[in-house]
Amino acid sequence: MTNTDQDKIYTAALIIIGDEVLSGRTKDANTPYIAEKMNDAGVRLAEVRIIPDHAQTIIDTVNLLRAANDYVFTTGGIGPTHDDITAENVAAAFGVGLELSEAAYSDLLGYYKDESEITESRKKMAMIPVGAKLIENPVSGAPGINLGNVYVMAGVPKIMQAMFDSILPTLQGGAPVVSRSVTADLPESLIADGLAEVQKRHDDVAIGSYPKYQNGRFGTSLVCRGVNETSLGLVIDEIAELVKSLGEENPVIA
Amino acid sequence: MTNTDQDKIYTAALIIIGDEVLSGRTKDANTPYIAEKMNDAGVRLAEVRIIPDHAQTIIDTVNLLRAANDYVFTTGGIGPTHDDITAENVAAAFGVGLELSEAAYSDLLGYYKDESEITESRKKMAMIPVGAKLIENPVSGAPGINLGNVYVMAGVPKIMQAMFDSILPTLQGGAPVVSRSVTADLPESLIADGLAEVQKRHDDVAIGSYPKYQNGRFGTSLVCRGVNETSLGLVIDEIAELVKSLGEENPVIA
Incomplete structure (x- = not known):
């Protein structure tokens, strides 16, 4: 390659x-x-x-x-x-x-x-x-x-x-596309408003929200993709703060 | 439906x-x-x-x-x-x-x-x-x-x-599409010539040949699809005869 x-x-x-x-x-x-x-x-x-x-x-x-x-x-x-x-x-x-x-x-x-x-x-x-x-x-x-x-x-x-x-x-x-994620035990609808704000601030990172439904509980993976690792890091930090402010005590950051 | x-x-x-x-x-x-x-x-x-x-x-x-x-x-x-x-x-x-x-x-x-x-x-x-x-x-x-x-x-x-x-x-x-199959422990390239003849005789049945490769051995599933069950039965019989003539002793007919 x-x-x-x-x-x-x-x-x-x-x-x-x-x-x-x-x-x-x-x-x-x-x-x-x-x-x-x-x-x-x-x-x-x-x-x-x-x-x-x-x-x-x-x-x-x-x-x-x-x-x-x-x-x-x-x-x-x-x-x-x-x-x-x-x-x-x-x-x-x-x-x-x-x-x-x-x-x-x-x-x-x-x-x-x-x-x-x-x-x-x-x-x-x-x-x-x-x-x-x-x-x-x-x-x-x-x-x-x-x-x-x-x-x-x-x-x-x-x-x-x-x-x-x-x-x-x-x-x-071109530049490799890097993917990072924050996963929270929160329904995506709770995160949606704040997430849209994060996306608006960073147009060089694509943020996807993917609901999970397991054992009767909702969770959400917030997947960020882009070629600029600095931007990606900023977005991951902002999303981690967002889900903590909404009650997630231990977001999984990957 | x-x-x-x-x-x-x-x-x-x-x-x-x-x-x-x-x-x-x-x-x-x-x-x-x-x-x-x-x-x-x-x-x-x-x-x-x-x-x-x-x-x-x-x-x-x-x-x-x-x-x-x-x-x-x-x-x-x-x-x-x-x-x-x-x-x-x-x-x-x-x-x-x-x-x-x-x-x-x-x-x-x-x-x-x-x-x-x-x-x-x-x-x-x-x-x-x-x-x-x-x-x-x-x-x-x-x-x-x-x-x-x-x-x-x-x-x-x-x-x-x-x-x-x-x-x-x-x-x-419309009419439901019915699928039947013959599976043989033979490579598909061995079956191919005869199979093409079967397909030529029955244009109302679509015959697909799907190779399998497991544990170093080749096998083939011959999948027949159509809406006419009589035609489908004829094709399955012809394919079963074909693979038997090529050395398959126990074709799996489904």
Whole structure:
């Protein structure tokens, strides 16, 4: 990860491609992983879209989001089966075709040992968009693909994480986004008026208020995010004072 | 839930509003809940978007998706704090203002017992778009809102679920989407060629192939979804035969 331009705000979008997520069968586990890594990288995850395995939807979404963001990540749909249509539609989004990647084919051969094992379906995993680079898959056969600012990764979290970790050092980001918090055993509605005043005084820190409800009791986490640690420290102090003034004896400051 | 028109395909979109999900702090748990209930209801969850607490983004996303779908659900941003901006921006998307709901105010009063407890921030929870109906919140103070085909719900899963369950009987859907599956201890790339043939023969069933990777072994779940149970049964039988012919002795059929 190179933090080159501290003032520019870098953004990324994530496209989760898969009927299985929209049907509720599979719970997306990739968003939190990517989101957390983006904070350290100084890139804001600006939007996530979960879309079906539908060609035109993939093409349109990739084109819209790659124009609007510094980076686009996709997960899902890169395997050997008929419903794995991500690579061909990312290619279509860039107006290019697919070609057999010798490097990917060689990896497949290393994986399956014998050429006779490379069925048409398996060969499909070595077909990549013209001009694309491979993202290594250390777990199974199908590589990821990088074309322009779009990074096509597997949907299986273990594989996606390995791919993402290999991409991360190659991305450029701005100042890392730091997060700190104050947690109080008070309902957020009690804190709201004072909190709005704190937010008004500090527009370079984003303050989020997140209610918890456990065992019949309300609590609130007040999460502050920003790139300026001095401002962040001031805001945390002010919020800690606020919740103490409202009756919280031991706010948890993190 | 009224299943009125069995031929029409009803669709819904879900908008998850919250910086906390995009920062990775909060894992979305609402998508799987809504997705599963939609299947039974005969409504396809066509798209999910996770967007930030940003006014114009909320307005644009609500307007785009309410025009494209039968139903739009939103989660998050309906509380009393400064970062809860969903209600005002859904109102803006419909070109209406907010007004004090007497019913919601009366609920708040019932909840907080004394009018002196109803601060400006708490009163905000009773401000709803002109023309909107309330969705009861059985857990905490802030009600949900229904305006046109848009349903605005809490982000906290326990509250969201209660709200969603109260909405569900009022929605119209088509034929329920039924899901069945065959699971085999085979890599999906081995099944892929034959599976594509099965899919070609049955275009009224959507077949998804989902690899698993556990303890160094590959397995595959072949999930079939459709509204015609006879077709679904045929496809399941063909897939079971296919995986048996490829060496799976005990496919798990569900």
